[in-house]
Amino acid sequence: MFDDIRVGILSAxxxxxxxxxxxxAFIIFVLALIFVNLLxxxxxxxxxxxxxxxxxxYPYGDIVVEPSGxxxxxxxxxxxxxxxxxxxxxxxxxxxxxxxxxxxYKQKVVGSSIIGILPSEEYGISNYPFIITExxxxxxxxxxxxxxxxxxxxxxxxxxxxxxxxxxxxxxFVNVTYSxxxxxKYKVKGIMEGTFELVDxxxxxxxxxxxxxxxxxxxxxxxxxxxxxxxxxxxxxKEKIIAVGVKEPVFTADEKSDALMRxxxxxxxxxxxxxxYVSLIIGAALILIIVYINVLNRKxxxxxxxxxxxxxxxxxxxxxxxxxxxxxxxxxAGLVLYFASxxxxxxxxxxxxxxxxxxxxxxxxxxxxxxxxxxxxxxIAVILPAWRVxxxxxxxxxxxx
Amino acid sequence: xxxxxxxxxxxxxxxxxKSGMGVVKALDGVSLKIExxxxxxxxxxxxxxxxxxxxxxxLLDKPTKGEYTINNLNxxxxxxxxxxxxxxxxxxxxxxxxxxxxxxxxxxxxxxxSLMEGKSKKESISTAHEALVNVGLGDKGKRIxxxxxxxxxxxxxxxxxxxxxxxxxxxxxPCANLDTHTSEQVLDVFKILNEKFGQTIVMVTHEAxxxxxxxxxxxxxxxxxxxxxRRRKN
Ligand SMILES: Nc1ncnc2c1ncn2[C@@H]1O[C@H](COP(=O)(O)OP(=O)(O)O)[C@@H](O)[C@H]1O
Ligand SMILES: [Mg+2]
Numbered sequence: 001m002f003d004d005i006r007v008g009i010l011s012a013x014x015x016x017x018x019x020x021x022x023x024x025a026f027i028i029f030v031l032a033l034i035f036v037n038l039l040x041x042x043x044x045x046x047x048x049x050x051x052x053x054x055x056x057x058y059p060y061g062d063i064v065v066e067p068s069g070x071x072x073x074x075x076x077x078x079x080x081x082x083x084x085x086x087x088x089x090x091x092x093x094x095x096x097x098x099x100x101x102x103x104x105y106k107q108k109v110v111g112s113s114i115i116g117i118l119p120s121e122e123y124g125i126s127n128y129p130f131i132i133t134e135x136x137x138x139x140x141x142x143x144x145x146x147x148x149x150x151x152x153x154x155x156x157x158x159x160x161x162x163x164x165x166x167x168x169x170x171x172x173f174v175n176v177t178y179s180x181x182x183x184x185k186y187k188v189k190g191i192m193e194g195t196f197e198l199v200d201x202x203x204x205x206x207x208x209x210x211x212x213x214x215x216x217x218x219x220x221x222x223x224x225x226x227x228x229x230x231x232x233x234x235x236x237x238k239e240k241i242i243a244v245g246v247k248e249p250v251f252t253a254d255e256k257s258d259a260l261m262r263x264x265x266x267x268x269x270x271x272x273x274x275x276x277y278v279s280l281i282i283g284a285a286l287i288l289i290i291v292y293i294n295v296l297n298r299k300x301x302x303x304x305x306x307x308x309x310x311x312x313x314x315x316x317x318x319x320x321x322x323x324x325x326x327x328x329x330x331x332x333a334g335l336v337l338y339f340a341s342x343x344x345x346x347x348x349x350x351x352x353x354x355x356x357x358x359x360x361x362x363x364x365x366x367x368x369x370x371x372x373x374x375x376x377x378x379x380i381a382v383i384l385p386a387w388r389v390x391x392x393x394x395x396x397x398x399x400x401x
Numbered sequence: 402x403x404x405x406x407x408x409x410x411x412x413x414x415x416x417x418x419k420s421g422m423g424v425v426k427a428l429d430g431v432s433l434k435i436e437x438x439x440x441x442x443x444x445x446x447x448x449x450x451x452x453x454x455x456x457x458x459x460l461l462d463k464p465t466k467g468e469y470t471i472n473n474l475n476x477x478x479x480x481x482x483x484x485x486x487x488x489x490x491x492x493x494x495x496x497x498x499x500x501x502x503x504x505x506x507x508x509x510x511x512x513x514x515s516l517m518e519g520k521s522k523k524e525s526i527s528t529a530h531e532a533l534v535n536v537g538l539g540d541k542g543k544r545i546x547x548x549x550x551x552x553x554x555x556x557x558x559x560x561x562x563x564x565x566x567x568x569x570x571x572x573x574x575p576c577a578n579l580d581t582h583t584s585e586q587v588l589d590v591f592k593i594l595n596e597k598f599g600q601t602i603v604m605v606t607h608e609a610x611x612x613x614x615x616x617x618x619x620x621x622x623x624x625x626x627x628x629x630x631r632r633r634k635n
Contacts, residue, residue, distance in 0.1 A: 301504075304500045306485065307496075309486065391481075
């Protein structure tokens with residue numbers, strides 16, 4: 001066996017070193033494309049799903065605590081906050097008070113969710129402070145001021161799909177009628193655009209406004225929203241939050257988005273999985289064809305090696321080395337191509353409707369997976385044809401008859 | 402029955418090729434006994450079956466029918482793996498069309514066989530060099546076949562076959578592309594191997610003057626032996 005390997009390496013080395021360089025370059029190029037094909041779509045879809053996950057963080061952060069049972073409010077939100085903030089790996093936590101309301105501007109009225117927030121705390125929690133496209137975000141002293149979601153404002157993305165309030169400007173006044181009948185007049189301080197219905201159909205006011213309107217005490221909240229150090233650990237942190245004695249139900253953003261967007265995500269996920277397998281099968285077939293042609297092209301050499309007494313095993317080993325070399329070079333070239341394209345699409349993201357942009361996501365697991373898959377495929381693909389040719393009659397292999 | 406002195410014995414060796422028009426009887430019932438240490442020339446017109454016979458003797462092809470023993474060992478029905486090992490360790494073969502690996506240097510073409518036999522790389526390379534020197538190519542070991550003339554390629558093929566000092570050396574027109582001087586050089590190497598090391602040599606040739614090197618001349622015509630002449634050694 002040792003001699004088989006030595007001979008296999010010598011034969012592989014000479015064949016690579018002195019073989020046709022143009023063919024070699026072409027094979028490596030094709031293999032690089034196969035490699036990139038394994039990664040590209042999943043990266044884009046990963047980016048798409050990452051974008052959705054990003055959307056889910058507006059209402060839910062990484063973890064959300066909600067009222068138990070039929071309760072409208074978490075009764076002791078400050079107490080919950082205190083406990084949650086003491087939990088390891090929790091970076092920020094805040095309380096919110098949501099309410100249903102209708103907003104009226106001039107002749108137009110639309111129903112909306114009004115979210116009462118503590119403005120300065122939101123900087124560590126959500127993107128709300130950073131998606132103000134006109135005007136300014138609320139301040140801790142804001143009174144009688146409101147942030148309006150862009151889909152409620154005529155001319156913004158999505159506003160034509162839903163009822164909107166017309167051409168509201170920063171500084172316009174709107175009337176808000178809360179679900180308990182209380183009416184308040186607010187000055188529009190800013191317009192927020194997250195290019196997502198869950199954000200852009202809502203409005204933001206100060207926490208105190210809702211508290212006053214509904215006459216509830218300082219401890220009440222409709223949700224406590226939590227951010228953690230590493231979103232991947234959300235499930236673990238959730239357990240810790242329960243462990244420190246938070247009685248209200250606790251959800252991770254994943255659990256929430258599962259409930260909400262299960263279907264959409266599932267079908268995208270399906271496309272992703274199917275495309276991964278299709279790429280894999282096409283890749284495997286192409287590698288097989290490339291290797292097979294290469295082996296057939298070298299029938300004569302194989303016949304000669306056999307004729308002088310080189311074992312078929314050495315010959316198969318030699319072609320396994322050659323094939324692994326091709327594929328390794330293809331992977332290297334593919335990595336360059338892949339990272340170049342990822343860089344390009346990160347700098348110039350794919351954009352829909354001018355506002356939804358998909359930034360590709362580099363998935364290290366998939367990357368490693370694809371590298372190993374290709375390497376294993378390269379060896380499997382070569383064994384069959386090399387073995388078959390090495391078993392052929394010597395006369396046929398060398399002289400073709 | 403064979404005895405101690407017999408190297409090769411063939412009986413009624415027959416090889417038919419199926420071709421488009423019908424069957425070509427390339428070898429038609431040949432019987433022959435070759436003793437250890439003989440240096441044999443096989444002669445005959447083109448198409449008379451010389452190559453066919455040599456390929457079968459060299460275990461590169463199998464007869465359609467007939468018997469073939471080397472050293473009393475019936476080699477016709479040996480499994481391919483053992484035939485391959487036999488070729489590697491006991492036989493040398495010089496192909497009419499050289500059959501060199503184009504991507505390997507002259508030296509690599511020769512020493513890959515010793516590597517396969519399990520010799521160290523160093524030893525393999527030095528044996529290969531020695532063989533190349535013997536055929537007058539000591540300084541061209543690094544060249545690949547494309548950088549060699551037809552005659553030089555032929556001599557690399559000879560070097561590959563003789564490097565391991567095989568028990569039996571088969572050579573299919575080894576001087577076909579060589580001028581008289583180089584032909585003599587190669588034939589001298591054969592002669593030394595034959596006389597000094599007692600190697601059995603079977604060589605196909607069509608040059609009458611080559612016969613002065615050999616101990617026996619066998620003539621083939623239409624796949625049959627039509628002459629078998631022993632020469633006195635001089
Ligand atoms: N693979 C083959 N298939 C069909 N016919 C063949 C094949 N090889 C040789 N022949 C035929 O067999 C005969 C003997 O060929 P060969 O042994 O090569 O002769 P030589 O070496 O004496 O010139 C020729 O008629 C040749 O055409
Ligand atoms: Mg011939």
